[in-house]
Amino acid sequence: MARPGFRGHPAGPLLLLLLLPQALTEGPLVFVAVVFRHGDRAPLASYPTDPHKEDVATLWPRGLGQLTGEGVRQQLELGRFLRSRYAMFLSPQYHREEVYIRSTDFDRTLESAQANLAGLFPEASPGRSEATWRPIPVHTEPVTEDKLLRFPTRSCPRYRELLKEATEAAEYQAALEGWKDFLTRLENFTGLSLVGEPLRKTWKVLDTLICQQAHGLPLPSWASPDVLQTLAQISALDIGAHVGPPRAAEKAQLTGGILLDAILANFSRVQRLGLPLKMVMYSAHDSTLLALQGALGLYDGHTPPYAACLGFEFRRHLGDPDEDAGNVTVSLFYRNDSTGLPLTLKLPGCPAPCSLGRFRQLTAPARPPAQGIPCHGSHEPATPAATVVPLLSGAVAVLAVLSMGLGLMAWRPSCLRAWGGPV
Numbered sequence: 001m002a003r004p005g006f007r008g009h010p011a012g013p014l015l016l017l018l019l020l021p022q023a024l025t026e027g028p029l030v031f032v033a034v035v036f037r038h039g040d041r042a043p044l045a046s047y048p049t050d051p052h053k054e055d056v057a058t059l060w061p062r063g064l065g066q067l068t069g070e071g072v073r074q075q076l077e078l079g080r081f082l083r084s085r086y087a088m089f090l091s092p093q094y095h096r097e098e099v100y101i102r103s104t105d106f107d108r109t110l111e112s113a114q115a116n117l118a119g120l121f122p123e124a125s126p127g128r129s130e131a132t133w134r135p136i137p138v139h140t141e142p143v144t145e146d147k148l149l150r151f152p153t154r155s156c157p158r159y160r161e162l163l164k165e166a167t168e169a170a171e172y173q174a175a176l177e178g179w180k181d182f183l184t185r186l187e188n189f190t191g192l193s194l195v196g197e198p199l200r201k202t203w204k205v206l207d208t209l210i211c212q213q214a215h216g217l218p219l220p221s222w223a224s225p226d227v228l229q230t231l232a233q234i235s236a237l238d239i240g241a242h243v244g245p246p247r248a249a250e251k252a253q254l255t256g257g258i259l260l261d262a263i264l265a266n267f268s269r270v271q272r273l274g275l276p277l278k279m280v281m282y283s284a285h286d287s288t289l290l291a292l293q294g295a296l297g298l299y300d301g302h303t304p305p306y307a308a309c310l311g312f313e314f315r316r317h318l319g320d321p322d323e324d325a326g327n328v329t330v331s332l333f334y335r336n337d338s339t340g341l342p343l344t345l346k347l348p349g350c351p352a353p354c355s356l357g358r359f360r361q362l363t364a365p366a367r368p369p370a371q372g373i374p375c376h377g378s379h380e381p382a383t384p385a386a387t388v389v390p391l392l393s394g395a396v397a398v399l400a401v402l403s404m405g406l407g408l409m410a411w412r413p414s415c416l417r418a419w420g421g422p423v
């Protein structure tokens, strides 16, 4: 008997009690937080030998970096999925006390949030009669002040130290050295000088190619599947350095742990004050989801595809509350494929659904301490980088300042964005 079959059935919870004792902990939903990536977008840039560079205005009428029509449809679909999942939880109509939507201050995430809401709320849906149509408000913060969804890594000395440690590690340097010839050839193919910021520029080339491929454009002959795969591996190395070991939890305190902490704080506040708020929605980037996955210990080398959605569901515990664990559980779902059911993710060290107490305890090292985000540097004298090949000499310094993003995804090829870049 499938779980979704119980939804809306008047005797649902009773049947669960009688027939599925292992499901006792999955009580009624009390609060939801979802974080999603924007939909399909245009590439962020071009490169000198790009065969399609003259056609930017026709290929991408909204401009580089903007959401495409396909991206709008992906978000509409995600909104409809959320409506069906929460049909019994959310009111049919939007109520401002019940749902709060926040987006980063980028056209593509703002537009994604709006398209998503058009799928979630009937009054905002396309095709609605003019007399009854109503848009839903989306809140944002200027990019430079957004502490929640765009992490202050550029201005954070401690994060730069941690990144430096990762990029100076022997394995990282060895991998980079192994790609030296590849990067030299890439410069020749693209007509782009990679000196200064090789990984950043390499990533931009990959982004352009993937976006073009996703939209059925022919790629230049040098851009073979092997070359794309190598570009993706270079990106994965970069992502791993940003959200993975060494000191992944400490990096998370400065990035994804901030958002994780905010989500837990959002729920606590609702409980403490007895607020009617049921759902918070965060419209953001692949870098946001990657950082959150890093904070949860769930980054596994896959980059979130367009409209990928990570959800936190807080439920009332139906059995006896166990002492320190409280009476609430947290379960995580990840929807990275619109054709199937979302995946249920398990926080490492806690069976799903996880009690809120245990969830808090396990994620504490990845969340910033109560005193604030620990961005100050350690004042240790910086150890000079050992031997770095000339082409890559800027890599470490540059990585610390900008960079990040991407990877290849399976849902459909899609574009990625840089972690700290302004575009």
Ligand SMILES: *[C@@H]1O[C@H](CO)[C@@H](O)[C@H](O)[C@H]1NC(C)=O
Residues within 6 Å of the ligand: 049, 187, 188, 189, 190, 191
């Ligand atoms: C790449 O190398 C070939 C052969 O050395 C040269 O003819 C060509 O101009 C180079 N292309 C670019 C864009 O630098």
Ligand SMILES: *[C@@H]1O[C@H](CO)[C@@H](O)[C@H](O)[C@H]1NC(C)=O
Residues within 6 Å of the ligand: 100, 262, 263, 265, 266, 269, 277, 280
């Ligand atoms: C959620 O938490 C963040 C960080 O504490 C806060 O800025 C935001 O206002 C909260 N949102 C709601 C809807 O309570």
Ligand SMILES: *[C@@H]1O[C@H](CO)[C@@H](O)[C@H](O)[C@H]1NC(C)=O
Residues within 6 Å of the ligand: 030, 315, 316, 317, 327, 328
């Ligand atoms: C959990 O229990 C406390 C105290 O018994 C109660 O105030 C709170 O509302 C409960 N929370 C939920 C989600 O049931």
Ligand SMILES: *[C@@H]1O[C@H](CO)[C@@H](O)[C@H](O)[C@H]1NC(C)=O
Residues within 6 Å of the ligand: 300, 302, 305, 336, 337, 343, 409, 410, 411
């Ligand atoms: C979805 O995410 C899971 C877990 O990271 C991964 O194994 C799977 O390949 C992803 N699927 C798609 C379509 O991206």
